Amino acid sequence: MSYGRDDFAVEFGVSRETLAKLDRYGELLAExxxxxxxxGPSTLPTLWERHFRDSAQLAELAPTLGHKPVWLDIGAGGGFPGxxxxxxxxxxxxxxxxxxxKCLFLRTVAEELGLADAIVHNARxxxxxxFRADVITARACANLAQLFDWGLRFAAPPTLWLLPKGAAVEEELATARTRFAFDAELVQSRSDARGQIVVATGVKRK
Ligand SMILES: C[S@@+](CC[C@H](N)C(=O)[O-])C[C@H]1O[C@@H](n2cnc3c(N)ncnc32)[C@H](O)[C@@H]1O
Incomplete structure (x- = not known):
């Protein structure tokens, strides 16, 4: 049986309130x-796995800080993962x-769901x-080197980069290493057998 709402609830231990928010998000997305x-239109029937689970896995990799982590989601599109x-x-x-x-959509969802912590920036x-970001993420937006180029202005030494990637991850890492120094580990995506999340720290230009 395919992965759905109940599987998500168990896997991430989220409240009923959060599930209701995601239900409404799914409705707005379909509208x-x-x-x-x-x-991608073919991904709507598998929304809970392809989009919600894929995004939620990043929350588990985020650092525990003494304050609310500040995230930057580059190229948010329809709102994944942000x-x-x-x-x-x-x-x-x-x-x-x-x-x-797309920003109008993002703001509509944030307002309807009461997401006071979602700030939408209509900008390149x-x-x-x-601003200083504790975590930088981006899904399906650009290659690693481009993301490092764009994101470095928002990073400080402890900034954690959580970048979901597909089958070309090793190639992207090799290209990025020609211009940037960084430590990285790969975490297997739970929603995509060919997907890996690049977890990088200490990103600097060479
Ligand atoms: C393929 S979509 C992915 C959207 C979403 N992250 C997801 O995974 O479903 C990439 C998005 O990045 C946005 N984008 C591309 N370059 C950008 C830039 N330089 N600054 C801001 N947004 C950008 C595009 O407009 C597009 O909506």
Whole structure:
């Protein structure tokens, strides 16, 4: 049987309130998807695994800090992983998205779900004002070297990078190593057999 809402509830131990928020998010996504492309249409029936689980796994990898972690989600699109992380109370989530219509969707969901910790920035990440991020993430947005290039302005030495990647991860790591020094480990994605999450720290230009 396919992975669904009940599996998600058990795996992540989330409250009924969080599940209700994700239910509503799923409804809004399906409604808006009729007018614009927010996710691959074939992935909607497997929303709980392909999008919610994939996003939620990152919350488990986030550091425990003495304050609410500040996240930067580059290229938030339809809100993955940022809106799921906000619904789970993972910290202050800054979602950066260059397309205004997608930002309207992100703000609509954040408002309807009461996600006060989701901040939507309609900007290109390379030109938005800097702030210090504890965690930088980005899903399906750009290759590793490009993400390091964009994200470094927001990073400080303890910043953790959580970057879901597909089958080309080793190639992307090798290319990134020609321009950046960093420590990285790979964590297997639980929602995608070919997916790995790059968990990187100490990212610096060479
Ligand atoms: C393929 S979508 C992925 C969206 C989402 N992260 C997901 O996994 O479903 C990539 C998104 O990144 C946005 N994007 C690309 N380059 C960007 C940039 N430089 N600054 C902000 N957003 C960007 C695009 O507009 C697009 O919505």
């Amino acid at each position: 808006w998807q009729e007018k614009m492309n927010l996710v 809106l799921v992380l906000a619904a789970m109370g993972a910290g202050e989530i800054n979602l950066v998205e260059s397309i205004a219509k 990440v390379e030109s938005m004002p800097r």
